[in-house]
Amino acid sequence: MTKVPLRTRLFISHLIVMTVAIVALAGVSRLSTPRYFVVTLERLEGRGVRIQQMRGQILESFADAWARGMVWSVLLGVSTAGGISYLLSSRIIRPLTRMEQSTQRFAAGDWGARVPPSEIPELHQLGHSFNRMASELEQVEQQRRDLVSDLSHELRTPLTILRGYLEALTDQKLPATPETYARLLRETQRLQRLVEDLQELSKLETGYLPIQRQPIALTPLIQQVTQRFRDQQLESENPQILVESALDLPTIVADPMRTEQILVNLLSNALQYTDNGTITVRTWHQADQVWLAVEDTGIGIAAADLPHVFDRFWRADRSRNRGSGGTGIGLAICKRLVELQGGHIQVTSQPHQGSKFEFWLPKAT
Numbered sequence: 104m105t106k107v108p109l110r111t112r113l114f115i116s117h118l119i120v121m122t123v124a125i126v127a128l129a130g131v132s133r134l135s136t137p138r139y140f141v142v143t144l145e146r147l148e149g150r151g152v153r154i155q156q157m158r159g160q161i162l163e164s165f166a167d168a169w170a171r172g173m174v175w176s177v178l179l180g181v182s183t184a185g186g187i188s189y190l191l192s193s194r195i196i197r198p199l200t201r202m203e204q205s206t207q208r209f210a211a212g213d214w215g216a217r218v219p220p221s222e223i224p225e226l227h228q229l230g231h232s233f234n235r236m237a238s239e240l241e242q243v244e245q246q247r248r249d250l251v252s253d254l255s256h257e258l259r260t261p262l263t264i265l266r267g268y269l270e271a272l273t274d275q276k277l278p279a280t281p282e283t284y285a286r287l288l289r290e291t292q293r294l295q296r297l298v299e300d301l302q303e304l305s306k307l308e309t310g311y312l313p314i315q316r317q318p319i320a321l322t323p324l325i326q327q328v329t330q331r332f333r334d335q336q337l338e339s340e341n342p343q344i345l346v347e348s349a350l351d352l353p354t355i356v357a358d359p360m361r362t363e364q365i366l367v368n369l370l371s372n373a374l375q376y377t378d379n380g381t382i383t384v385r386t387w388h389q390a391d392q393v394w395l396a397v398e399d400t401g402i403g404i405a406a407a408d409l410p411h412v413f414d415r416f417w418r419a420d421r422s423r424n425r426g427s428g429g430t431g432i433g434l435a436i437c438k439r440l441v442e443l444q445g446g447h448i449q450v451t452s453q454p455h456q457g458s459k460f461e462f463w464l465p466k467a468t
């Protein structure tokens with residue numbers, strides 16, 4: 104079946120409408136006008152005007168004049184309406200053609216291709232929807248590229264270290280001491296942690312990590328987690344872990360395991376970046392939000408770095424934290440976990456004074 108282009112279809116449909124209108128007009132006029140004319144003549148005769156002998160001639164001339172008038176009207180009408188129809192069809196087709204070109208460019212890999220605005224509201228809306236979808240796809244593509252490049256960068260360092268050690272051991276330039284093996288083990292553990300964290304983040308981002316939300320009391324969870332951290336501190340009292348929990352704290356709707364994971368992450372960070380002073384876990388509630396803050400008196404984060412702390416792989420000092428085993432994924436996971444549970448996480452910090460990570464989760468209704 105041959106496909107007729109939209110422009111031709113529109114044009115033909117206009118022509119059909121026009122032809123029907125003209126035929127109807129001409130038909131009705133052809134039938135009714137002579138009758139009205141005869142009535143007019145009879146009225147004239149009634150008033151005493153003598154047209155008896157010329158009646159036939161008058162009627163004939165009228166029919167002739169009517170036919171000529173009709174031919175000119177049809178010619179003028181068809182050409183004017185045809186021209187307007189052509190212009191209108193083109194006006195509708197032009198933005199559609201531009202839209203098609205943009206989508207083809209986009210499909211061919213030009214991620215910046217966008218549909219220009221149109222003065223026809225429906226087409227403008229369609230173009231706007233396409234542009235929004237294109238921007239989202241462009242962002243996803245950018246994230247994919249960033250992930251691949253970040254990932255190769257993160258994997259390269261431990262792999263280079265491992266390779267260096269193994270080559271030195273093979274060439275017997277390095278003694279095969281327990282320290283050397285311990286270093287090798289540390290690097291492989293780091294790689295393993297990186298892969299595990301990444302897998303978790305990827306599951307979170309693609310929505311494969313199930314979140315089982317239920318009403319839970321936050322205070323007992325905080326007591327339990329902070330006690331575990333205090334136990335791990337052994338003899339050391341520094342930094343001191345304090346809990347300041349609101350007495351009338353409402354229950355929240357959240358996944359207990361995931362909430363614990365967020366708290367553990369924030370507390371581990373606070374401990375890692377605080378040598379002296381205190382780490383305080385504080386809770387309060389505001390409208391239907393239950394807040395939890397982990398505040399430390401540690402090294403803090405520079406103002407310029409704050410917008411990046413929740414980005415994956417981001418670390419304030421890449422080399423220093425890599426040595427301490429940080430992957431820069433922990434906070435990205437926290438953010439996703441909080442958001443998946445309907446909440447929000449934020450950070451405030453002063454370099455050399457401390458950081459405060461706070462998040463809220465919805466109150467149980």
Ligand code: ADP
Nearest residue numbers: 372373376403418419429430431432433434458
């Ligand atoms: P990491 O595994 O490196 O700790 P995170 O995503 O948990 O990864 O943290 C990202 C970076 O944010 C850390 O490397 C560190 O530079 C900074 N950071 C996180 N928490 C704190 C904190 N409490 N005090 C100072 N810096 C912090």
